[in-house]
Amino acid sequence: MTFEVNILGSSGALPAHFRHPTAQVINHNDNFFLLDCGEGTQMQLDKFGLKRSKIDHIFISHLHGDHYFGLMGLITSYILLARKQPLYIYAPQGLKAIIAAHIDITDPDIGFEINITELIEPETGVCSLVIENEVLEVYYFPLDHRITCFGYLFNEKLRSPNIIKSKIGEYTLTVAEIIQLKQGKDILRGGEVLKNKNFTYPPPSPLQYAFCTDTLPVTKNYGFLQEVDLLYHEATFLHNDEERAAQTHHTTAKQAAEVAKQLNAKQLLIGHFSAKYQNLNMLLEEAKETFENTQLAIEGLAFKVAN
Amino acid sequence: MTFEVNILGSSGALPAHFRHPTAQVINHNDNFFLLDCGEGTQMQLDKFGLKRSKIDHIFISHLHGDHYFGLMGLITSYILLARKQPLYIYAPQGLKAIIAAHIDITDPDIGFEINITELIEPETGVCSLVIENEVLEVYYFPLDHRITCFGYLFNEKLRSPNIIKSKIGEYTLTVAEIIQLKQGKDILRGGEVLKNKNFTYPPPSPLQYAFCTDTLPVTKNYGFLQEVDLLYHEATFLHNDEERAAQTHHTTAKQAAEVAKQLNAKQLLIGHFSAKYQNLNMLLEEAKETFENTQLAIEGLAFKVAN
DSSP: OOEEEEEEEOBOSSOOTTOOBSEEEEEETTEEEEEEEOTTHHHHHHHTTOOGGGEEEEEOOOSSGGGTTTHHHHHHHHHHTTOOSOEEEEEETTHHHHHHHHHHHHOOOOOSOEEEEEEOOOOTTOOEEEEEOSSEEEEEEEOOSSSOOEEEEEEEOOOOOEEOHHHHHHTTOOHHHHHHHHTTOOEEETTEEEOGGGTEEOOOOOOEEEEEOSOSOOOTTOGGGTTOSEEEEEOOBOGGGHHHHHHTTOOBHHHHHHHHHHTTOSEEEEEOBOTTOSOOHHHHHHHHHHOSSEEEOOTTOEEEOOO | OOEEEEEEEOBOSSOOTTOOBSEEEEEETTEEEEEEEOTTHHHHHHHTTOOGGGEEEEEOOOSSGGGTTTHHHHHHHHHHTTOOSOEEEEEETTHHHHHHHHHHHHOOOOOSOEEEEEEOOOOTTOOEEEEEOSSEEEEEEEOOSSSOOEEEEEEEOOOOOEEOHHHHHHTTOOHHHHHHHHTTOOEEETTEEEOGGGTEEOOOOOOEEEEEOSOSOOOTTOGGGTTOSEEEEEOOBOGGGHHHHHHTTOOBHHHHHHHHHHTTOSEEEEEOBOTTOSOOHHHHHHHHHHOSSEEEOOTTOEEEOOO
C-alpha cells in the first residue's frame, strides 16, 4: 500500500530562491489529498507529474496567503476542465467568503459541487475527525499561530489479520471461516476451537503522518502524535533567531527536532523555510544535532511514510 | 532610452506545458509597469531577475483569474517586505471587493497605500488616459471579451529636438537660448533670427506598445493603434478553431496577424496560447503567413519596442 508525501512547495511566507509556498500531495493507496495550496500549486502539480483531477480533498492549515492563494487558480482550472466529481475543502473560518468574492465576479458555470467545510477550532490537545474511508482517517487539531491554524493527522486504520496461506488447504477453510478469522474471531468446528492466533499473522502496523505548519513548537500535550511515523513540522528559522520565531509564532529547526524527539517520532521532515536562508543545510544540520532522522522538505521530492 | 517588454507568462486560461498565465513587465527608461498578474507572477519575476520592488503601477486587463490571481501574493510580499511607496493598480470594476475580502481575513499591518482605480468602460474605439509621466502616457481602451476587458497603450511623448552640438560653440549659445531651441522656438539676436531648424535635428520618433488580451480581433476602429511599433495581440487558437475562438471571444493566430496588417503595425507579438498546443510553432507559422514580423511571446524573453 502506497503512503507517501509529495512536496510541491515548502517556502516560508515570502517565496524566494525559486522555492514555492506550502503545498503537499499525500498519496495513500492511490487516494490523493492536497495539504495547503500556496500560489502556483497547480503549476507545481504539473511540473512534478501529479494529476490535478485525482485530488478530491483539500485541507488548508490557515488563511495566510502562502497557504491558500493557489486555491482559486486550481478551482478555476477544474471549471475549465469540466470537472464533474465533487471537491471537498476543509479550512478555518473565512474561506467561503473569499471564494464567493472571486466567483461573484465572473459567475462561471460550475459543473461540480464545491463543498467547503469551515472547521471549528477544537481545544488545545484535542484531535477531531475530518474524514475517513475504509483504510484511513484524517484528523485535525489546533496549532499555535498568529491566526487560527490547524494541523492534520493522517491515520491508517488497523487492518485485518492476514491468513497463513498453508492453513487454508490443511484445514480446508471455508470462505465463511476465512471471513471470521479476518475479523479476529476463533472458529468453532463441532466441539473443536480453532484458535485465531494459530491461523493468522498480524497485519502491518498502521502508519501515521502529521502535518504541522505554521506554529510554535507542538508540545507534548499532543499525545495523539506520540510515535508518529512521519512528522512534518515547520522550521522557519535557525535557533539563533529563536526570539523572532517566538514573536511570529514560528519554530526553529532545533525546536522542531526537540518536538520530534519528545513525540518519539520515527522521522522528521522540516519545511516552511524563511527567505533569509538561500542554503538550507544549516537548518538540516541544526535539526540533526537533536534528531538524527531529519530531512528537508525539498519541492519535487516524495517521502515514504514507513515504520 | 530603454523600452522593452519582458514576458513572464503567456499561457491561456488553463496553465499547461510549464507555461505560466499572463504577466508582462514593461521597462520604460527604468520605470517598471506590470501588465496583468496571473498566478505565480511574483515567482516569475524572481526567476527572470526582475525586482518586485521596482513596480509601482499594475494594469489588469480583466478579472478572469489567469490575469489577476497573482495579485494577492504580490501584495502580500510587499507587506512582508515592509514596502513604503504607494502601489497603484488599474483594473475593471470588481477588484477592490476581491482584495478587501482577502485583506479582511488577516487584517495585516500595511505600511503603504494601495490605490486601486476601477476604470470605467469607455466606448468602442475610444482610448482614455490612465497615467502619464514626463516621457510616457498610458491609455486604456475597451476590448471585446466575455466580460469587461481593457487593452493598454504605452505611448511615448514627443521629445524635444536635439541641439546640433557644433552650433553651441560656433554661435556661443547661452543656456537660455538652448532651452528656447529645445522648446522648438527660433532665437532673436538683435535683429537677426536664428531659425530653429538650422540649430537642431529632430528627436527619435515616439514609440508605442499596445497590449491586447483577451479579445476578439481588434478592428480597424482602433485608429489610435495605427502604425503601432509593437503590438501584443492574443492568439489563443489556430484558425481551424475559428468558431471556438469566436464563441469564447478569443482570436486565432491568422486573425491576430490580420489585425497587425490592418493597423500597419511594425511588429506583432502573439500570446495567450491554449493548453491544447504543446508546440507553438504552428501558431507562429500561421501568423507569419499573413504578417511576417511576428514573434511568440515566450516567457523569459524580452522584446524591444523599436521603429
